[in-house]
Amino acid sequence: MPRLLCMLIAIISFTMPLTLQAAEEAQIEPPKANLPHSQQPILDKPLIERYILDELKTLRTDQQDLERRLTVEITDRELAVADKSLNYANVTVTYFFYIIAGVASLIAFIGWQSLREIKTNTAKLAAEQLQSITEQYEEKFKVLEQDLKRKSRIITKNNREIEIINEIHTLWLHAQSAQTPEQKIAVYNEILTIRPGDLEAMTYKADAAMEMREFNWALSLCNRVLEVDGSNAHALYQRACAFACLGQEDRALSDLEQAIENSVSFKEVAANEADFDNLRDNPKFDILISTSES
Numbered sequence: 651m652p653r654l655l656c657m658l659i660a661i662i663s664f665t666m667p668l669t670l671q672a673a674e675e676a677q678i679e680p681p682k683a684n685l686p687h688s689q690q691p692i693l694d695k696p697l698i699e700r701y702i703l704d705e706l707k708t709l710r711t712d713q714q715d716l717e718r719r720l721t722v723e724i725t726d727r728e729l730a731v732a733d734k735s736l737n738y739a740n741v742t743v744t745y746f747f748y749i750i751a752g753v754a755s756l757i758a759f760i761g762w763q764s765l766r767e768i769k770t771n772t773a774k775l776a777a778e779q780l781q782s783i784t785e786q787y788e789e790k791f792k793v794l795e796q797d798l799k800r801k802s803r804i805i806t807k808n809n810r811e812i813e814i815i816n817e818i819h820t821l822w823l824h825a826q827s828a829q830t831p832e833q834k835i836a837v838y839n840e841i842l843t844i845r846p847g848d849l850e851a852m853t854y855k856a857d858a859a860m861e862m863r864e865f866n867w868a869l870s871l872c873n874r875v876l877e878v879d880g881s882n883a884h885a886l887y888q889r890a891c892a893f894a895c896l897g898q899e900d901r902a903l904s905d906l907e908q909a910i911e912n913s914v915s916f917k918e919v920a921a922n923e924a925d926f927d928n929l930r931d932n933p934k935f936d937i938l939i940s941t942s943e944s
Contacts, residue, residue, distance in 0.1 A: 699819065699823075703815075703816065703819055707812055707816070710808065710812060714805050714808065714809075717801070717805070718805070721798065721801060725794065725798070728794065732787050732790070732791075735783075735787070736783065736784075736787065739779070739780070739783050740780070743776045743779055743780060750768065750772045750775075751768065751769065751772060814844060814845065817844060818841055818844060818845060821837050821840050821841050821844075822837075822841070824837050825837040825838060825841075825854070831858040831859070831861040831862045832858075832862070834854070834855075834858040835855055835858045835859070835862075838851045838852075838854055838855040838858065839855075842855075847878070849875050849878060849879055849882060849885070850884075852871050852874060852875050852885075853871070853872070853875050853882065853884045853885050853888060855871055856868040856869075856871035856872050856875075856885070856888045856889075856892075857888055859871060860888060860891055860892065860895075860925065863895075865892045865895045865896050866892075866896075868888060868889075868891075868892045869889060869892040869893070869896070871888075872885045872886075872888050872889035872892065873889070876889070881908075881912050882912075883908075883909045883912035883913035883916060884909075884913075886905045886906075886908050886909035886912065887905070887906065887909040887913075887916050887919070887920070889905045890902045890903070890904075890905035890906040890909060890926075891923065891925040891926070893905060894925050894926050894928060894929055895925055895928075897928070899928070899929060899932060902926075902929065903929065903932065903934050903935060903938075906920060906926075906935075906938060907938060910938060917938070917939075920938065920939065921939045
């Protein structure tokens with residue numbers, strides 16, 4: 651049994667880093683805008699993402715199968731040990747009964763107590779011992795059963811989470827291939843139905859609303875994201891675009907400045923953003939652009 655537990659700990663210690671590394675490598679990044687397909691990173695391509703996700707799923711499934719097999723084997727070993735212990739206790743009590751019966755017969759023969767009384771007392775003692783042993787092992791079996799149920803619930807939860815990740819990943823691929831803003835918004839709504847409050851989905855939904863020139867709608871979506879994550883650079887950038895299109899230059903420049911501070915990549919994007927055309931003559935906007943160019 652100690653050797654089996656050591657093997658279990660070694661296997662889990664070996665597979666967990668691989669699982670975490672695969673999960674980090676398979677983490678879904680939002681699609682990068684304004685890049686041709688040939689220049690996009692290899693991990694952003696649908697087939698590669700699908701391959702990595704399938705490998706991750708296979709690895710998680712193999713790990714769960716290994717855990718189930720080890721759990722069943724440990725349970726069988728413990729049940730076998732319990733069965734041998736009960737048999738040993740039964741044999742021990744039986745021999746004990748025979749010894750007492752022999753001594754009682756000798757005592758009854760010399761007139762101290764009758765053989766029937768000795769048998770009764772011996773049977774009572776044996777029954778008490780068996781009852782005590784039975785209760786102890788029943789308690790151990792209850793604890794083992796609860797542990798197995800808990801592990802089963804964890805495995806079921808992990809399987810459901812993998813299914814949700816696969817479904818959301820497929821929807822992101824559909825959104826990436828959508829041709830119109832309306833189609834993208836429909837896909838983002840499906841993602842939000844599966845995982846309500848997904849900040850990334852709401853931010854990209856605001857981006858699609860900006861494409862439809864629904865500035866107030868985009869502004870509302872960005873505000874919802876920033877209420878949860880006030881430093882979300884993508885939401886700050888989208889809200890700056892919405893403010894700029896609505897003619898609120900000061901608020902647009904303030905959000906743009908925060909977005910650039912939180913993510914340097916938005917400097918270059920802002921320099922070519924059509925939504926900021928009405929800010930081109932603003933000195934503060936020129937300073938932000940010149941900083942990006944330097």
